[in-house]
Amino acid sequence: MATVASAGGGMNAFLTKYGEKENLNQYWYSDHTIKVMVEECLANAKKACFLSTPSIYFSLPKKSEVRKESWLFDLDDQWANLPNYFKYDYNFPDQIPEELHGTFDYVVIDPPFITEEVWEKYAEATKMLLSKEGKILLTTIQENAPMLDRLLGVKPRRFAPSIPHLVYQYALYTNYESDQLAELNPEIPVWD
Ligand SMILES: C[S@@+](CC[C@H](N)C(=O)[O-])C[C@H]1O[C@@H](n2cnc3c(N)ncnc32)[C@H](O)[C@@H]1O
Known part of the structure; x- marks a missing residue:
């Protein structure tokens, strides 16, 4: 069975290789938070779309089916040589290729901004990309909970992500129940 990229010790390969621009x-999740989010993907997705979440895409086990099927959408075109990369600017959801519409069963999102105007654009892209009954995993501030429930039907979970260089404490949201996300993140012990 394939294991997560950093399993077996050592720093996550993505975090070692790519600095934050x-x-x-760009604010990358911590090594442990990446592991937990990757486990969620492996447990729930066959074909995922990573909207502005490169650390999770690149930490999927290289030989896993889900890694082969999944796509990275990001404005940073340093990954443009990848076959499953789309240069995505959230301002232009209409530019998302039609052949990808409705083809993903899982979407993972962490926008560069936390405002409602930006989330409306990500929600539009997410609805375009997801198949019926598709699952969503996203991170943003806790105060966005009512707005995100309205836009995407997601709820904050007890597990909070660690994003070491970000000044805000983010919450993690899904539109489905998950046992591992119902536990506190030991990196954020005072969240409850
Ligand atoms: C807050 S970071 C999220 C990264 C995530 N925490 C991770 O560890 O993978 C925001 C991401 O949005 C991307 N980005 C910046 N401007 C963008 C735009 N206009 N459209 C889409 N993505 C953008 C950045 O390259 C970065 O990957």
Whole structure:
């Protein structure tokens, strides 16, 4: 069975290789948070779309079916040589290729901004990409809970993500129940 990219010790390969670009508001999840989010993908997805979440896409086990099937959508075109990369600017959801519409059973999202205007654009893209009954995993601030319930039907979970260089504490949201996300993240012990 394939294992997560950083299993067996050592720093996550994505975190080691890619620095955060300030001009693109890149803030990577911690090594442990990536592991938990990757486990969620492996448990729930056959074909996932990673909207502005490169650390999770690249930490899927390379030989897993879900890694082969999944797509990375991001504005950062340093990954443009990948066959499953789409240069995505959230301002233009209409540019998402039609052949990808409705083909994903899982979408993972972490936008560069937390405002409602930006979330409306990500919600439009998500609805375009997801198949019926598709699942959603996203992160943003806790205060966005009512807005995200209205836009995407997601609820905050007890597990909070660690994003070491971000000043806000984010919450993690899904539109489905998950046992591992019902547990506190030991990296964020005072969240409850
Ligand atoms: C806050 S970071 C989220 C990264 C995530 N926490 C991770 O560890 O993979 C925001 C992401 O949005 C991307 N981004 C920046 N501007 C964008 C835009 N206009 N449209 C789509 N993605 C954008 C960045 O390249 C970055 O990957």
